Amino acid sequence: MLVEFLQDALFAAIAAIGFSAISNPPRRAYLFCAVIAAVGHSVRFLLMDCAGWHIVPASASASLLIGVLAVLISPKTRIPAETYLYPSLLPMIPGIYAYRTFGALVMCLYRGTEDSFLHYFYLFAQNGMTCFFILLAMVVGATLPMFLLPKISFQATRQKTNS
Amino acid sequence: MTSSTTFKPGVKDVASFLSEYSVMLFGSGATCIRMEKNMHRIARSQGMEAEFSILPRHIHLTVGDGSDTVTSVVAIRDMPISFAKIALLSKLSWQMADCRYDFRQAVKVLAKIGSTPGTPPWRLLLLVSLANASFCRLFGGDAMAMAVVFVATFAGFLVKQVLTDRHVDFRLTAVACSFISAVIASSDALFSLGATPEIAVGTSVLYLVPGIPFINSFCDMIDRHYLCSFGRMMNAVVISCCLSLGLCAGMLLMNLGMF
Structure with a gap:
């Protein structure tokens, strides 16, 4: 269990670094992206595997934590919170659910009989709804701290006076 | 670092600056709330007000100082998402608001931000x-x-x-x-x-x-x-x-x- 937990954190950190590179962040942001992503993903792992939570509330809670960490770190490094927030969220994007939704849709179109159509339509709806609600929970959870703490979020890049 | 001979820009100058600024900020992947805050901050630093709306392929911007008003429509350019640019553009807005840059310096800094290199x-x-x-x-x-x-x-x-x-x-x-x-x-x-x-x-x-x-x-x-x-x-x-x-x-x- 501990090995799985650590593996989860490590791979989430690597994924965050790689995907943050696509969005060209300042160099000093990479380390924080990795740490925040690792913490967020590990929390989701614990909530789902130890506490038995469903993936949607677990994703929302982990995203909220990611959002709070991003907003709190941003003024210290003078980098906007989004720089940490978005790459840290990406490892939690429900890619496999999206893939299965799309796969089920294609199978709906290909399979003509009513039984198989209903089966694949069920898979399409189930995976699609799960995917949508995970995304919604993630985004609302992660951006909430930014909107609730605008003074911290939008003054992060301000240079401090030397007086 | 306020210059002793501070240049006072006209409404047209500020509108032109904000047009370029908004396109760069939007193209770099900034959210609307950040764009709103940064652009209002810059306009107010020059004693003006700015309002804008983002259309799918254009940004519609109006800048006014009470007596004169300029409206410009600028096309959105496709550019890679860059959080480094968003950080620099946000910093620039604060530098202008805190009178660390005059308008001419800000124009030069904006041009420099545009050529910020991405990840190799x-x-x-x-x-x-x-x-x-x-x-x-x-x-x-x-x-x-x-x-x-x-x-x-x-x-x-x-x-x-x-x-x-x-x-x-x-x-x-x-x-x-x-x-x-x-x-x-x-x-x-x-x-x-x-x-x-x-x-x-x-x-x-x-x-x-x-x-x-x-x-x-x-x-x-x-x-x-x-x-x-x-x-x-x-x-x-x-x-x-x-x-x-x-x-x-x-x-x-x-x-x-x-x-």
């Missing part, structure tokens, strides 16, 4: 391939699936970099890259290399998912910028459809079932 291509290629392989592991893929996804992502992303450099349409690029990645990832199933071939194929194209436009779109929706939110969402949906098309074509070519 080879480093980016390696990092994205590693990230997608890690992604595969997070979804439950085994070591072989991770290796296959690494190679599939490497090839697909390399093609993406080449096509983007040649200014090929981003939708065609998405189709081509996902097709290549899916074909390579299919080798896990075709040669029975590992125990999780479905996860290998599914994750091989995830580096193309426009995650940041999707998140920005939800952010704009929360902030009630519905039009911009819809525009960003549609862009993201179109890219997702294109990558699904490439994935589907790749799997059909390799005679791989979806389930």
Whole structure:
């Protein structure tokens, strides 16, 4: 269990670094992206595997934590919170659910009989709804701290006076 | 660092500056709330007011100082998302608000921010391939699936970099890259290399998912910028459809079932 937990954190950190590179962040942001992503993903792992939570509330809670960490770190490094927030969220994007939704849709179109159509339509709806609600929970959870703490979020890049 | 002979810009100068600023900020992937705050801050630093609306392909901007008003419509340019640029542009808005830069200095800084280099291509290629392989592991893929996804992502992303450099349409690029990645990832199933071939194929194209436009779109929706939110969402949906098309074509070519 501990090995799985650590593996989860490590791979989430690597994924965050790689995907943050696509969005060209300042160099000093990479380390924080990795740490925040690792913490967020590990929390989701614990909530789902130890506490038995469903993936949607677990994703929302982990995203909220990611959002709070991003907003709190941003003024210290003078980098906007989004720089940490978005790459840290990406490892939690429900890619496999999206893939299965799309796969089920294609199978709906290909399979003509009513039984198989209903089966694949069920898979399409189930995976699609799960995917949508995970995304919604993630985004609302992660951006909430930014909107609730605008003074911290939008003054992060301000240079401090030397007086 | 306020200059002793401070230049006082006219409404037209500020409108022109804000047009360039807004296009750069939007293109770099800033949310509407950040654009609003930064642009209001800059306009107020020059004793003016600015209002803008973001249309799917243009930014409509009005700047006024009480006696004179200038409206400009500027086309949105496609540019790579850059958080480094967003950080520098936000910093510039505060430097202007705190009177550390006069207008002429700000114009020079803005031009310099425009030429900020991105992540070096080879480093980016390696990092994205590693990230997608890690992604595969997070979804439950085994070591072989991770290796296959690494190679599939490497090839697909390399093609993406080449096509983007040649200014090929981003939708065609998405189709081509996902097709290549899916074909390579299919080798896990075709040669029975590992125990999780479905996860290998599914994750091989995830580096193309426009995650940041999707998140920005939800952010704009929360902030009630519905039009911009819809525009960003549609862009993201179109890219997702294109990558699904490439994935589907790749799997059909390799005679791989979806389930």
